[in-house]
Amino acid sequence: MSFEVWPEAIELGRLFADEGYELALVGGPVRDMLLHRRSHDLDFCTSARPEQFEPILRRWGRDGFWDMGRKFGTLGAMRRRADGTEVQVEVTTYRSDVYDPDSRKPEVSYGDTLEGDLSRRDFTVNAMALRVPDLEFVDPFGGANDLAKGVLRTPVDPRQSFDDDPLRMMRAVRFVAQLGFRIEPETAEAITDMVDRIGIVSAERVRDELVKMLLSDRPRAGIEALVESGLADIVFPEVPALQLEIDEHHRHKDVFEHTMIVIDRAVALETGPDGPVPAPDLTLRLAALMHDIGKPKTRRFEAGGKVSFHHHDAVGAKMTRKRLKALHFDHHVVDDVAELVNLHLRFHGYVDEPWTDSAVRRYVKDAGHLYERLNRLTRADATTQNRRKAMVFASAMDEMEQRVRDLKEKEDFDAIRPDLDGNEIMDLLGLEPGPMVGRAYKHMLEYRLDNGPVDHDTAVEELKRWYAAL
Known part of the structure; x- marks a missing residue:
C-alpha cells in the first residue's frame, strides 16, 4: 500500500x-x-x-x-x-x-x-x-476494508461504543452525509436501541454535528439517516413529524418526501463563491429543512377530499425559532431562518396576479438581506410534477426578479426610507418625541413603498393630510 x-x-x-x-x-x-x-x-x-x-x-x-x-x-x-x-x-x-x-x-x-x-x-x-x-x-x-465498502462500523461492540460516548451516534449520521457511507446493520440497530442516550449530550455538541451534516455534499442522506435511526425524534422532532399519515380519502403531498426534494433543489440553487448565496449556505439549508414544519399542526381535512394547512408559514416560523434556540444556534441564524420560513409563501400571490411596483418594493423591503435566499427557497419549494404549472411559476419568478433589477436601477432598495425623517416630522407637526412620531414615520414609509420616491413638497402634503385625518 x-x-x-x-x-x-x-x-x-x-x-x-x-x-x-x-x-x-x-x-x-x-x-x-x-x-x-x-x-x-x-x-x-x-x-x-x-x-x-x-x-x-x-x-x-x-x-x-x-x-x-x-x-x-x-x-x-x-x-x-x-x-x-x-x-x-x-x-x-x-x-x-x-x-x-x-x-x-x-x-x-x-x-x-x-x-x-x-x-x-x-x-x-x-x-x-x-x-x-x-x-x-x-x-x-x-x-481499510470498510472504507472500500463504504461501511460505518465501530471497532468494538457498538453498544459499548455508544454507551461510552453517545455523540458517536450523531457522528455516524454525519458521516453518511459527508462520505456517502451506510451504517452497518448491527451498528444501526444499536443506534436505534440506544437513542435515549443522546440526552446526556449537550445541545451545542448536537448542533455542531447537525451543522456539519447540513453543510455536507449530501445533507438529504444525513437527514434521512437521522430520521431512520430514531435520533431525530429526540434532537429534531419536528422533522420526523413531517411523515404525515396520508388518508386514502384525502389528497396532499408526502410532506417529508417533499421536504427532502426541496433540500436537494435548494442546494442545487446555491451559487459559486462570488454569487449571492455561496455554497454551502447553512441558513438556506436550514430554511429548506424547516419551511413546512408548521404543516402537521395546521392540517385540516376539507370537503371534497382536500387538505389545508392554513397559516403553516407563521406557525412554522414560531416552531423554527423555538427549535433553533433549543439547539443554541446563534441568534442571527435563528432570526434569519425563522423569517425565511415565515416568508416562504409570500411570492405565490404573484403567480395569480402580477404585483404593482409598490408590492414588489414591499417584497424586497420585507425580505431585506434574505432576498436572494428567499427567492431560492421559493423556487426550490415549487415541486409540482405538472410541467405547465412549473413553467408558469418559473416564468413568474423570472419576471419578478427582472422587475426588481429594473426598479433597483431607479432607486436604492437597500436604503429605502420615508421621504421625511423623524426630525422633519416633529417640526412639521409640532410633536415631541413619542409614539405619535413613530406612527407618522411608519405611515410615511408605507407611502414611500406604495409610491416610490416623491419630491419634498408632496411628502409634506401627504404627512399633513394623514395627520389631519386622525
Missing part, C-alpha cells in the same frame, strides 16, 4: 524517534489519504507524555504552539510553509479512557499501545494509523 505523506509528518516522526518515542498519524488524515483527499490538519498519537514531547513540538512548530487540550494529553503546533500555507498538527498521548455513564466526558487515562488507542475511536474507518517516519500502516479493525 503506497501513501503520499506530508513531509512535515515524516520530519516530526524523526524528531520523536530520535528521542525514543513512537508517533503515528491517526484518524481522519489517514482515512482521507486512502480516499485521495487532502486534510488541512494532522492528528497524531504518541507513546510520550505531554511533558516529554512538548519540547519537540515547540521546536517543530516554530510559528505557533497551543496547549488548551493539555488535560486530555493533547498539545498542538503550527508551521507556515514557504508558499504561505499552514500545517497544523495536534499530538495526543495514547489513551485508554474510562467513561462515566452519566457523562460523555472521559476520565483521561493514558494507554501504552497504538492498537489500544485505536480501539477507543468511533469507527473503524477512523481507527487506522500510519507510523512515522517508517510509514507502517496499522489497521487492527479492518478500517
Whole structure:
C-alpha cells in the first residue's frame, strides 16, 4: 500500500524517534489519504507524555504552539510553509479512557499501545494509523476494508461504543452525509436501541454535528439517516413529524418526501463563491429543512377530499425559532431562518396576479438581506410534477426578479426610507418625541413603498393630510 505523506509528518516522526518515542498519524488524515483527499490538519498519537514531547513540538512548530487540550494529553503546533500555507498538527498521548455513564466526558487515562488507542475511536474507518517516519500502516479493525465498502462500523461492540460516548451516534449520521457511507446493520440497530442516550449530550455538541451534516455534499442522506435511526425524534422532532399519515380519502403531498426534494433543489440553487448565496449556505439549508414544519399542526381535512394547512408559514416560523434556540444556534441564524420560513409563501400571490411596483418594493423591503435566499427557497419549494404549472411559476419568478433589477436601477432598495425623517416630522407637526412620531414615520414609509420616491413638497402634503385625518 503506497501513501503520499506530508513531509512535515515524516520530519516530526524523526524528531520523536530520535528521542525514543513512537508517533503515528491517526484518524481522519489517514482515512482521507486512502480516499485521495487532502486534510488541512494532522492528528497524531504518541507513546510520550505531554511533558516529554512538548519540547519537540515547540521546536517543530516554530510559528505557533497551543496547549488548551493539555488535560486530555493533547498539545498542538503550527508551521507556515514557504508558499504561505499552514500545517497544523495536534499530538495526543495514547489513551485508554474510562467513561462515566452519566457523562460523555472521559476520565483521561493514558494507554501504552497504538492498537489500544485505536480501539477507543468511533469507527473503524477512523481507527487506522500510519507510523512515522517508517510509514507502517496499522489497521487492527479492518478500517481499510470498510472504507472500500463504504461501511460505518465501530471497532468494538457498538453498544459499548455508544454507551461510552453517545455523540458517536450523531457522528455516524454525519458521516453518511459527508462520505456517502451506510451504517452497518448491527451498528444501526444499536443506534436505534440506544437513542435515549443522546440526552446526556449537550445541545451545542448536537448542533455542531447537525451543522456539519447540513453543510455536507449530501445533507438529504444525513437527514434521512437521522430520521431512520430514531435520533431525530429526540434532537429534531419536528422533522420526523413531517411523515404525515396520508388518508386514502384525502389528497396532499408526502410532506417529508417533499421536504427532502426541496433540500436537494435548494442546494442545487446555491451559487459559486462570488454569487449571492455561496455554497454551502447553512441558513438556506436550514430554511429548506424547516419551511413546512408548521404543516402537521395546521392540517385540516376539507370537503371534497382536500387538505389545508392554513397559516403553516407563521406557525412554522414560531416552531423554527423555538427549535433553533433549543439547539443554541446563534441568534442571527435563528432570526434569519425563522423569517425565511415565515416568508416562504409570500411570492405565490404573484403567480395569480402580477404585483404593482409598490408590492414588489414591499417584497424586497420585507425580505431585506434574505432576498436572494428567499427567492431560492421559493423556487426550490415549487415541486409540482405538472410541467405547465412549473413553467408558469418559473416564468413568474423570472419576471419578478427582472422587475426588481429594473426598479433597483431607479432607486436604492437597500436604503429605502420615508421621504421625511423623524426630525422633519416633529417640526412639521409640532410633536415631541413619542409614539405619535413613530406612527407618522411608519405611515410615511408605507407611502414611500406604495409610491416610490416623491419630491419634498408632496411628502409634506401627504404627512399633513394623514395627520389631519386622525
